[in-house]
Amino acid sequence: MLKKRIIPCLDIRDGRVTKGVEFKNNIDVGCPVHLSEFYSQNGADEIVIYDITASVEKRAPDFAVIEKIAAKSFVPICIGGGIRDFSDASHCIGSGAEKVSLNSIAPRKPELITEISSHFGVQAVVLSLDVQSDASCPSGYRLFINGGRLATEWDMLRWLEFALPLGVGELCINSIDQDGKRSGYDLNLLRLVKAQVRVPVIMSGGAGEAKHLVEAFVEGADAALVASIVHSGETSVQKLKEECTRAGIAVRLDW
């Protein structure tokens, strides 16, 4: 049986893992290579690395760090932030990533989705969306880019309708409203997305305790991104998985 995935998310700034609240006020969490290795050996089903300033600083992700992470972490690795063209994506995959996550670049250059997926397969392309509730949008959510700093003209669902057929293997939905608040994922947002798409959905933003992951999995999320709650050490991927198992959710428990 296919398992629900729990994915630690490492936001990198100046070579260090950091964590913010509502995409701001970042604090230092540790070294990305050590943390990835630790998580991969302790139940993480995948690792997501976001180079959160690469896009704004108009530079590529740090390929040397990806290479170091991949030499120690034998689970799938997804890289986001700073992927501007096919060559960046190709370098990420060549450095040991299985997937690239496209966020700010996707509305600006949607053809990049097709370029990457037609070469590496759709499974290599994760479309990542930062969305915020906005009553003026038909779906109730607006698409943001540049780490949540810039509003786009896109209604979230219109954007999905447009972008998914370009060759997206997976979606990662980040709720700006819920980010770092630890009060639970935006389940209304998840339901809206699941009703529209068939690709796997990774839910992100707002996990505060195991119950929140269980809620998201019950609502159809295929994977849940966790950051603050595991980085702070107050819980672990293992403990989260034990709780999910008790709630009847099938997760991977052997590693």
Next chain:
Amino acid sequence: MKNTEMKVGILNYGAGNFGSVRRAIEALKIDPIEVSDANALKHVERLIFPGVGSAQQAMAELKRRDLVEALQGFAHSGRPLLGICVGMQVLGEWSEEGDTVCLGLLPFKVEKFQCDDPIPHMGWNSVAWSREHPSQEAATVSIAADANFYFVHSYAAFVEKDEKKSSHILGVSSYGGQDFCALVASKNIWGAQCHIEKSGRIGLRLIENFLCWEDV
């Protein structure tokens, strides 16, 4: 690994997961040999055959590099060969993907998933071992029943009802109501549909078990 002097080759024919397989072998304290042509095949004792993408592309690349007969010769020489993902699929007879004739080293054909669940089948899934398989004991050292491995694929070698055609099936997994070969083996020829190079400690263990396998 005990025998770190073993000459382990990894076929490099442009497949995307060559680097990941190399890193996995290095994690087992073995310095692998990159094999990119038929001549280099002569110098390795065991070969790992990675693969990502389509069976059609993979076979076209093998042909372009004159590796088809060389690989068949390698397998027939009795030296251990392990195909991963598309590398496993092309060990079979035929793939529906691009109507592709494959290497014909194992008696299976590869078809697309026919199910309502999302394709590709992606994520961690459990593998049930076939008890009767002669390599079962060697393959499963330190790996529990129903261990989970990481999969990404849209095509698979589905389990056939005819038992004569299933003696190579070492492990079975299921997705969208369809049972398929997750691991296959026939003496020295092994294959893993799952990405064992990205399946954590258990995946590395399976690679190590392959590297330790001896014909008895």
